[in-house]
Amino acid sequence: MREIVVTRHGAPEVMEIRERPIPEPGPGDVRIRVKAAGVNFADVLARMGLYGDAPPLPFVPGYEVSGYIDALGPGPSRHERGRHVVALTPFGGYAEYAVAASDFVWNVPPPLSHNEAAAMPVTFLTGSVALYRMANLRSGESVLVRSAGGGVGVAAVQLARLRRATVIGTASSAKHSALRSLGIDHVIDDRRADLEAEIARITNGRGVDVVLDPLGGASLEQSYRLLAPLGRLISYGTQSCVDGFERDDARVQRVLDSRPRFDPLDLMRANKGVFGLNLGHLWKERRYAAWAMEALLTDFAGKRLRAVVSKTFPLAAAVSAHACLQDRANVGKVVLTI
Template sequence: MTTMKAIWVEQVGEPDVMQLRDVPVPEAGEGQVRLKVEAVGINFADVLAVKGQYLTRTQTPLTPGMEFAGTVDQLGPGVKGLQVGQRVAALAGRGGLAEYAVVPAQTVVPVPDGLSAPEAAAFPVSYYTAYITLVTLGHARPGETVLVQGAAGALGTALIQLARAMELNVVALASSEEKLSLARELGAQTTLVSERPDIVEAVREVTGGQGVNLLVEITGGEMFGRSLQMMANRGRVMVVGSASGERATVDAVTLMKKNLSVTGVWLSSMLGEPGVVREAMAVFGPLVQSGRLRPQVGPSYPLAQSAQAFRDILARKTTGKVIIEPQA
């Protein structure tokens, strides 16, 4: 096999810029691994990369797909600790929307046993981000209350599951009752429609007037100011995204009055920290085996319908992790 199908982006823009092309099958070089890609987990960051609006500048031409799972197909010189035929996941930043992908060996991450390919593809970004948000940077303690925005999405569902395993109280926000029903199934004790005009008052009411200890902010813009009003004294706001695309402003006096802290969370920069992945996996393994953590796989699309998958994410039509299967 000398050619393969891949998604190709020559210039950034709306999902329509994504083209399905025949391209050469890549060869694994020094320190690299080639994967036969079985499933790609699509994150909002992938959508932003195609639009040219991600945290880092999009380098074109681009084959999107930051997070994917598959089997090791070829080992490059100098690669140790992996073997052909082994199922792994990769957090390579790009390249997943193709039948085969070559990635640096250090971007290959373990996935817990017993997960299907779509579940494995849905696992790394959402669950490692959830762990870093709640544990590594958020310092959550049993009995505290965490508010999760976008509760029915891939990250939201991971956060709810991990929070419940950590004995946290969960207030889940989502845009519809249908999405909130999933949050309740996963263990969220309190669910609220995020678009209600009195959302600040509602959150304060369900927390007995105290506010929440930890809040996972993915919206940005005007919502960020409301998030600050939902906090308890010494609360921690964890900024994981800015889905609105609008710039948020922080009023220093608001932070001072309640001793609030605001922390940015970006998985890419944390993966270079020694021991972070190892520490998280030690927690994940038993929780996956017991069924307390299970990736919520959403709709699945073939490679040729990648642009439609991105459009559906932008239109907020999906729940769980959107999956694209290049081999389908």
């Protein structure tokens, strides 16, 4: 079978296509003949050597796939061969066959295509944990989704709309009309406009109830400032460490040095809360992942949520798929097709 391997850390071209034997599923595992693999910014960070949880080199990136169950590992299983499924695969998704633990494999409801199914697990689970579990978002509250045009952003906008929240997003201007069609209430190009002034104008100076921040570094300080009393900040990324295709250690250090240290006394005085979220460290919370994923798939089946596939690339063009994300050219997800 063919798979994409990160051979060394660096620009997208460090990824190469390789042949290897089809993997055997172990006890409790499921093997999937992959039809589509989601591409995440985490894969970009892992490729650049900026992702602490990445396996040692060489490794196959890819956190999520959809396709058909092709083989079951030894022992009893609640899954059946031939089923159209979506799965979380901590690495190994950019391949013609992938092995996943059966607890992280779900049947795909009929309206979802392979590409749409592969586009939803990481982004919608992240949005759901952030907004529904951590922030406990209520109807009538306001949310600021930073990088609203990215994969998680597009998911979070829809999840917040479903809770009848007022949704404000930041994104490059070229993405504004697509975000409006998803129902976003206000969208700001924060590389051109003064974000704090815009939030003050939209909220009559009160601030927002929830901020989702994938940028990290100094952006967190600003996100915290933008919160209204009882506001919740969810920090879930370090995107501002990246500028260009190659790792820039001086920039990474600057971003790390500029991250705020939150003082519990200040949090008390301000009545604000700060959460950190890392989906990859929730593997042991299988019951929660299953519950959240089943709720999401029900909303997909009922067409209350929509997987937004921005661009697809064949597996062999993984280099172009990563370049697409890093060129900020996506609105929603980039998917590799097989």
